[in-house]
Amino acid sequence: MKVAALTAANHPIRKWRKFKESAIEAALFLAAASSVFVIFGIIFILVSESLPFFGHVSLVEFLTETEWSPLFENPRYGILPLLSGTLVSTMIAISVAIPMGTIIASYLSEYANEKAREILKPVLELLAAVPTVVYGYFALLFVTPLLKTFLPELSGFNILSAGLVMGVMIVPYISSLSEDAMRAVPNHLREGSYAMGASKFQTIFRVVIPASFSGMTSAYILGISRALGETMVVTVAAGLQPRMAWDPTQPAATITAYIVQVSLGDLPHGSIGYQSIYVAGLTLLVITLSFNVIGLFLRKRFQESEN
Amino acid sequence: MADAEQTNDPTKSKVGESILTDLVLSSIRVRKWIDFAFMVVGLLALLFSLITLLALILDLVRTGGPRVSWDFFTSFPSRKAMKAGILSAWVGSLCVMAVTSLCAIPLGIAAGLYLEEYSKKNWITTFIELNIVNLAGVPSITFGLMALGIFVYGLGMGQSILTAGLTLGLLVLPIVIVTTREAIRSVPNSIREASFALGSSKWQMVRHHILPYSSGGILTGVIISLSRAIGETAPLITIGALTFIAFLPPSPVNETFPFVNFQWLTEPFTVLPIQMFNWVSRPEKEFHVNAAATGLILLMMTLVMNGIAIYIRYRFRRKLKW
Incomplete structure (x- = not known):
């Protein structure tokens, strides 16, 4: 009797249970939607705090002026110096991280045995776990003096050592994701390649890497966005001087370093200096997000052609 | 039999073709050599990364190791390098981490649960997933800018421990979500079906089966995200963390009613990485020693946390064979 009553759809216990279930689902949905x-919070605040800035400074001046000195008496608002610092440091980091990451991924995926991989991969990932301010210390007080023995004209603060250290820091991001992608390549492709008489080296570069292209691309893109957004290494080791920085042995400032430098001082809310860090942040966000979108697009295109 | 085969082999019968064989053999040798050389290059690249990590650790130990003492932990920062310590920094880190955990862990696990167990395949879900991927790619400093605009000025929460904890919580949220999803995905469907067959509701199934079975993977993600948060510097500088703090936030536990107070949440703060940044950016060598000591402590904390995470992942992978 009781069981029959319980299974009736409109029994209060059932109703309560149904209500509870949907309440839980709604709460979980809200948590998922929080991201x-x-x-939207980030985009909204960056745009809304940047808009008044462009009331003072025209977009043309912002993009073409080659000096950035918002806090000086004769302020100039050209993003190019900060952009050049960001690009040069990213380029140095990437030219270390992409070759090394790819080679390490190939080694771990194609040469190393299960046991070696189980140990080496987590140890390598520790490189990405080190706090970035510690890397800043390392770049300033270890790598720069070391590089000075080869390059005596190197400045005490320079973008070269910051970039190199960033590169090593990014290696695990690239190698781990690339290795996952390479290992996901089905074995029959490798066997087919060997059967055609290809060597291991040829198989890696002509079969495995092209076949894992979409995964490798996302690994590279992630590495590039890390390098673009990296802050503490360049703030500590590259010297905070916004100027057109094509010479990596000289000090320079990146977009991120500028934001930190301004935040360390006490800027009144709503002043143009305060707005300038939002403009810098917005520029950075636009660059990194467009990289992410390109990566997503490439991956989609490639996955479609795979199918 | 073998002789007959050999004499029938056309490549052996003519001199010209034996030269060809030699060429093939030497080309094979060259290619084998290239294979081997590439392996050596791979090992060297790996070794180079590991040696860099080792050099970093050894340099910190050599420079900062002697400075780490009981006094270093129990002294406030000071203008005299030898008297300075990290008391306010590690207490600040601890408080901020508490808020971060309370924000990121429930939110991240709930989001992961929703996306794996509840979500339907529709555009909302796709949109949320896309957002999480993008969120993971947003530079950390923009989280600081967002927090400065929304938490500090918009909501008037000030440059406080609460603001810092929430900022870092949102920053590491994607890590918790992604690892939670991976852990939940590894629970086989038969478990879900068995639970439903016994008449449990969805939440009962999740609560009694999915969550316990994926707890190892979730814990790994939580530890990794906290180790990331504890070393994060830039967003906290952006929201205006102070670099010189010579007092502690009030204790969260009182002797009188109501025994707990939340005043500590609204206090200004500093954290270990900011303290280190402050010392490393000074010109005096003595402060660099302090920076190295702080860096050593910070590094040890993150390495230990990551070590625990690796161990848990390893243990769980061995124990659970579905």
């Missing part, structure tokens, strides 16, 4: 709020 959307965060992204």
Whole structure:
């Protein structure tokens, strides 16, 4: 009797249970949606705090002026010096991280045995776990003096050692993701390649890497966005001087370093200096997000052609 | 039999073709050599990364090791390098981490649960997933800018421990979500079906089966995200963390009613990485020693946390064979 009553659809216990289930689902949904709020919060605040800035400074001046000195008496608002610092440091980091990451991924995926991989991969990932301010210390007080023995004209603060250290820091991001992608390549492709008489080296570069292209691309893109957004290494080791920085042995400032430098001082809310860090942040966000979108697009294109 | 085969082999019968064989053999040798050389290059690249890590650790130990003492932990920062310590920094780190955990862990696990167990395949879900991927790619400093605009000025929370904890919580949220999803995905469907067959509701199934079975993977993600948060510097500088703090936030536990107070949440703060940044950016060598000591402590904390995470992952992978 009781069981029959319980199974009736409109029994209060059943109703309560149904209500509870949907309440839980709604709460979980809100938690999942919070990431959307965060992204929109970031975009909203960066845009709304930047808009007044462009009331003072024209977009043309912002993009073409070659001096950045918002806090000086004769302020100049050209993003190019900061952009050049960011690009040069990213380029140095990437030219270390992409070759090394790819080679290490190939080694771990194609040469190393299960046991070696189980040990080496987590140890390598520790490189990405070291706090970035510690890397800044390392770049300034270890790598720069070391490089000075080869390059005596190197400045005490320089973008070269910051970039190199960033590169090593990014290696595990690239190698781990690339290795996952390479290992996901089905074995029959490798066997087919060997059967055609290809060597291991040829198989890696002509079969495995092209076949894992979409995964490798996302690994590279992640590495590039890390390098673009990296802050503490360049703030500590590259010297905070916004100027057109094509010479990596000289000090320079990146977009991120500028934001930190300004935040360390006490800027009144709403001043143009305060707005300038939002403009810098917005520029950075636009660059990194467009990289992410390109990566997503490439991956989609490639996955479609795979199918 | 073998002789007959050999004489029938056309490549052996003519001189010209034996030269060809030699060429093939030497080309094979060259290619084998290239294979081997590439392996050596791979090992060297790996070794180079590991040696860099080792050099970093050894340099910190050599420079900062002697400075780490009981006094270093129990002294406030000071203008005299030898008297300075990290008391306010590690207490600040601890408080901020508490807020970060309370924000990121429930939110991240709930989001992961929703996306794996509840979500339907529709555009909302796709949109949320896309956002999480993008969120993981947003530079950490923009989280600081967002927090400065929304938490500090918009909501008037000030440059406080609460603001810092929430900022870092949102920053590491994607890590918790992604690892939670991976852990939940590894629970086989038969478990879910068995639970439903016994009449449990969805939440009962999740609560009694999915969560316990994926707890190892979730814990790994939580530890890794906290180790990331504890070393994060830039967003906290952006929201205006102070670099010189010579007092502690009030204790969260009182002797009188109501025994707990939340005043510590609204206090200004400093954390270990900011303290280190402050010392490393000074010109005096003595402060660099302090920076190295702080860096050593910070590095040890993150390495130990990551070590625990690796161990848990390893243990769980061995124990659970579905």
